[in-house]
Amino acid sequence: MSLRLVKRLARDWFLLGMLGAVGLALLFPDFGRSGGAMHADVVTNVGIFAVFFLHGLGMPMAQLRAGALQWRLHVLVQSFTFGVFPALWLVLNLVFGAWVPADVSLGFLFLCAVPSTISSSVAMTGVARGNVAGAIFDASLSSLLGIFLTPLIVGLLARTTGQSLSLGDAILKLSLLLLLPLALGQLARPLLGAFFARYRKYTNGVDRLFILVLVYASFCDSVASGIFSRHGGAIVALILGGAVLILATVLTLSTLTARRLRFSTEDEIAAVFCGSKKTLASGVPMARLLFGAHPGLGLIVLPLMFYHQLQLLVCSVLAERYAARPPAP
Template sequence: MKMLKLLALDRFTILLIVMVMLAIFIPVHGQAANGFGVVTNIAIAILFFLHGAKLSREAIIQGILHWKLHAVVFAFTFALFPILGLLAKPLLLPLLGQQLYWGFLFMCFLPSTVQSSIAFTSVAKGSVAAAVCSASFSNLIGMFITPILVSVFIFGQSQHGYDPTSSIIEITLLLLVPFIAGQLLRPIIFSYMQKAPSIVKAFDQGTILMVVYGAFSAAVVAGLWHQVSWTILCYLTIACSLLLTIIMLLALYIPRWFGFNRADQIAIFFCGSKKTLASGVPMAQILFIGQPIGMIVLPIMIFHQIQLMVCGIIANYWSKQHTDE
């Protein structure tokens, strides 16, 4: 059990693996897949409604005031990650193939995580308020920036008729509108959410599991495992690990050079070094219609687990350091 905790293999991670295995052996397809997709979209909308209800107005105001920290996180998330992904093209495209490289690049275009960024910042004794604002801002702005980056750097080179406007509208309706509705209704429903935090968490994780199962089911039906060998999976895992290592080293030292205090450095480190699975898979389903979604989301699936493992170890180490001081 200690080893599982060290590797961040909690119940959710194990269930994530189970969903992938279930999709491999019992994929949903045909009319059932269409119905499952509708139910999943409804669950996603409710999930972002709950995210909106959880974020306080005070946190939003504080986040706006602490613009320097958010500018650094924004630069990591939507500038540094994409630059590294694009620079890796000459090496990764021949090794991974077009679809997996697109997935790797798409991962670089995604916003940061919300829950895990806040949780790790809290464990490491960093600025939780800054993490809440920065991670939430990243997800909100990512609904607009990610489709534009995909349009310019992925489809701009292969599908000249691609227009990101419709994708932005779909993402806005599915993710942003429910989030705003949650904000507006927060005074009414937040107290009920506090009384049942386990139910909210279960719904949160359950929605991600549904999305992953649906995406990988479609991939299996389309012949994913006939296209991806164990060798390519190893290459992809190494690429994700190297990317995370480079980003984390930069996220460790750059905030120090800019003169941020320790608490803010920790928030920048965890918010600026991670990519979201919860928003990534729904966005992929909208942005990559007609493409093998399983191939597109496989890089973020692998990167997601690596980042949880590494951040879990680092957060615990920094927490002990803070206690010793």
Template sequence: MTRLRLILDPFLVLLLCTVALASVLPARGQGAHLASIVADAGIVLLFFLHGAKLSREAIWGGAKAWQLHLATLGTTFLFFPLVGILLQQIGAIPENMRAGLLFLALLPSTVQSSIAFTAIARGNVAAAVVSASFSNLLGIVLTPLLVALLMQRGGSNLISLSSVEGIMLQLLLPFVLGHLARPWIGGFVSRHKTLVGRVDRTSILLVVYSAFSAAVVEGLWHRVSRAELALLALLCIAMLVIVLLFTWGLGRLLGFSREDAIVLQFCGSKKSLASGVPIAGVLFPAAAVGPIILPVMLFHQIQLMACALLARRYGAQAADRADSQMATIS
């Protein structure tokens, strides 16, 4: 059942319902202003709780297996952006959605699904926890800086340096405050993981509703065709395939063990919807957020389906290998 949930991802269904609601009943006027304020408050609370969840032991533990962590971070924040830049040359989709592909490439890795897939594939779960956590922690700073650097080129004015300053205050400051408050609230956060998860999801849904409301009011669905959406999905698939092949080859080149190579592939190939939506909501103008996070939402589901199949295959191979070894010993 857990594996089935990884493929179907009920949260994506809620996201699609939220997009549909914003398309039919978009927030306008004072309603849009109120929705924006509530969404911003949700983002602050979300990153405060993320800071409270991350233990100092996990941070210091990142010093171990440094080659693996550097390879994962290099894939996430160097190779992935290069792929995103290359895809910018495809002019068959609207400019904002092309910008969304590049924004997708600049996001940190996921945490929950990276660890879950590593466990299913019988990889190094402890290393996956550290790599994914480090990626998310660094992404709060690196993603806005990369966006400022790469998305300003070519005359694009989607963001400004003041937007980056804003994200430091709205995301990084709550994260740091949450981490500093961990001695007092860490136990509560650990005991109420379900509640924290609901806050995460509710915050994201609020941002998506606010973003797509603004985009719909600006005429999003009149400017994007079905053919463009189909092409966008194909580009997301192409991006994932390229990175999966790259991480597989890099793991072999660096001589990683099977368990560590699995960590590199699953942590290096993921992009975080949970981080991407709030960051986009802070960085970009309200009307631009909808089309920019479309690639993130598509890639999220595609990566879940593809990596679930890979994880099952790797897990079955490991089980067969273990059975063969047992038979040999017997």
């Protein structure tokens, strides 16, 4: 088991890239900070627009329509993504909030409010021989709903931590830099869809490179403000422990709920993978738009970064276990 995990980590250049982006931010924070020589505000806005244009270009409408009628699955997945996760944060914040720094608490709230991820949810559902059409619909629907529900959830619940968010400005920013390029990507599918599918391996690489730039810029502001030097390694252990607790809780609850509702094994797989995952590809751009030059932005995105890697490792093991079940008669 441990050997397989080590091999996965060795193949995952994106994880190494994130570590490299954080390392560069620690060494050269002034270059990427707001107002620095990189012009982070302009670069990140261009990157966010490009990332969501590529998402729209790769969103398959025919497969979305194929999975649209499975309403019980969709209700369960979206309820977990935008209901159970925020409720879990409320409980954990009530129990542990007094010992957690405000920016870290806001980061866990943001983690619990972002939509599900598309690519890995669908890929792992396919590996596990689950309901792929339903997974495609739910993961894509989650991304669209997140443009409006993520700032709404963060804005409403952040007040419990003494912080606030301008909902009107947040939704306007997300609409212009997320929804607009998503729609343009869909409109461009008849012209560019076949090209995108043929070179998807390379376009996915471009997508991830933009995310690494956003991670670097996000951490530069936090490093320059001295947040990490004040907290030290204890904050990393705290965030890792919180991410493990949230992932274990949601995986358990989603599995038990799907079985309680007598879902087929295929629908259970889609519900567990789509309902427990959170997107880093959309989450980091959303954080940049929602929190701007917040000096704690590096801490805010750190729970999502940890959770992203944990969900990939744990869910890939789960997918292999599901795939090993005997074929249905």
